[in-house]
Amino acid sequence: MVEPFAGEITVYFYAILFARYPQVRSMFPQGMDAQRDRLLRALLRIVDLVDDPGNLVRFCGHLGRDHRKFGTLAAHFPPVGECLLAALARFAGPAWTPEIAAAWTKAYGTVAQVMISAAEEDEAVRPATWPATVVHRVTRGPGIAEITVRPHYPYAYAAGQYVSVETPWWPRRWRYYSVANAPREDGTLTFHVRGVPGGSVSEALVHRAAVGDVIRLGPPMGDMVLDAAHHDELLLVAGGTGLAPIRALVEEVARRGEHHQVHLFLGARTGAELYGVDDMLRMAQRYHWLTIRAAVSHEYVPGLRGSLPEVLLEYGPWYQHDVYLSGPAQMVASAKEALTLNGTRPDCVHHDPFETPVLFTP
Known part of the structure; x- marks a missing residue:
């Protein structure tokens, strides 16, 4: 029922979230297009997996661990759920029956609890983010830079995984890049970044990053190992x-x-x-x-x-x-x-x- 209005739903959701809970606005980037797109993809993925509990829990666990880098706390989940359900109700119209509302309330509660539990377990064993210094940079092709960084403390990952990266020039804008090397003794990681026109993070990494700059890494993700x-x-x-x-x-x-x-x-x-x-x-x-x-x-x-x-x-x-x-x-x-x-x-x-x-x- 709401799929034709998917883009409008995410705009409305963030509008009422920031209006009702202005204290959370600082957790998000100024430009919200990529953030709205991510929310929509996550919702679609959750609905796709609703009859596959094992993979649904796995996906939500990844989300919970990854959200630590944003400063997400357990207390943030109820306001988000309230505004998300309000957005769905607005665009579903008469289809939003008490039965549907109860089902979505239960579903959101389940997703939130899995995310919170995964984040709490993750917090016990590793930090939310890792500062990393750029130690080498070289051009590898038209618009492609090879950037090597050294995390300030140990960063455990597996070959084939990808990492979210935040630059100092675009705070709270995270983009995902695959690590181009297997784990090394010196702990360094190398990324191959293609500068995409209009891509703020990729353009900054390709054309602005220099040896000595410090970026932030999120936790490693991906199962292509x-x-x-x-x-x-x-x-x-x-x-x-x-x-x-x-x-x-x-x-x-x-x-x-x-x-x-x-x-x-x-x-x-x-x-x-x-x-x-x-x-x-x-x-x-x-x-x-x-x-x-x-x-x-x-x-x-x-x-x-x-x-x-x-x-x-x-x-x-x-x-x-x-x-x-x-x-x-x-x-x-x-x-x-x-x-x-x-x-x-x-x-x-x-x-x-x-x-x-x-x-x-x-």
Whole structure:
């Protein structure tokens, strides 16, 4: 009933939240477009998972832990619930019956309790955010910067995960970036950031960040990790700057010394956008278990030509492999569909949620 008014609902929700509880306004960025979009995606995801309790609790637990970086407290949940239900009631009209209201009240209470519990458990073992100093910066391609930071205290994560980042120039604006390396002894993390026109955080990181600047990191997130693999044969697929977490997984295989056979496919629209190939080729020379192929879809260059899904099918089948996909959502979705239609088990295809911007959207 309310789906046609989804955008209006989030605008109305934040308007009444800030009017009724002005003390929470300082927790949010000045520009609210991205925040409203995140709220809507989270609500849709919760509704999608309503009949899948295990994954619903898991998703809400992630939300609860991630919200610690905003300064969210248990006392904030009742006002948010009150305003959220008021927004739904306003746009649902006569469909908002006492029965529906009771169901949504119960649902919100469940979600809030899971988030609060996850946040409290997380608080007992680690901080909400980590300050990190930029220690190295280099240009890696048109509009792409490789930025290495050193957290001020230990930061535990797994290769393949992504991290939310806040810059000093845009307080309370958090954007997600995949870590491009497996855990290192010196504790540093490297990000590959593409400057997106109009993307305040990415533009600041690419064009403004310098050695010595201090940024903030949120907790690591994502399940695209090596421990999720069922098979020894791995197929890694990276589109554009989706190479970052894929590179981290290759490093992790090398670090563990496990007997994986790894097939890596890199893709981009043009040759200029196909970055990082030389580094990966050097890794392939060092590790006999790694093979690399590259494909360009919108330009003729020597080597493979075509979209990544097309090239994957040409070199398949991949039904005895664990598959890790990273890149633009459309590429990930089409590659996943092509692979599963040709015998790859869906539970062996790993990728980050489509709604999480990693490197390719503002």
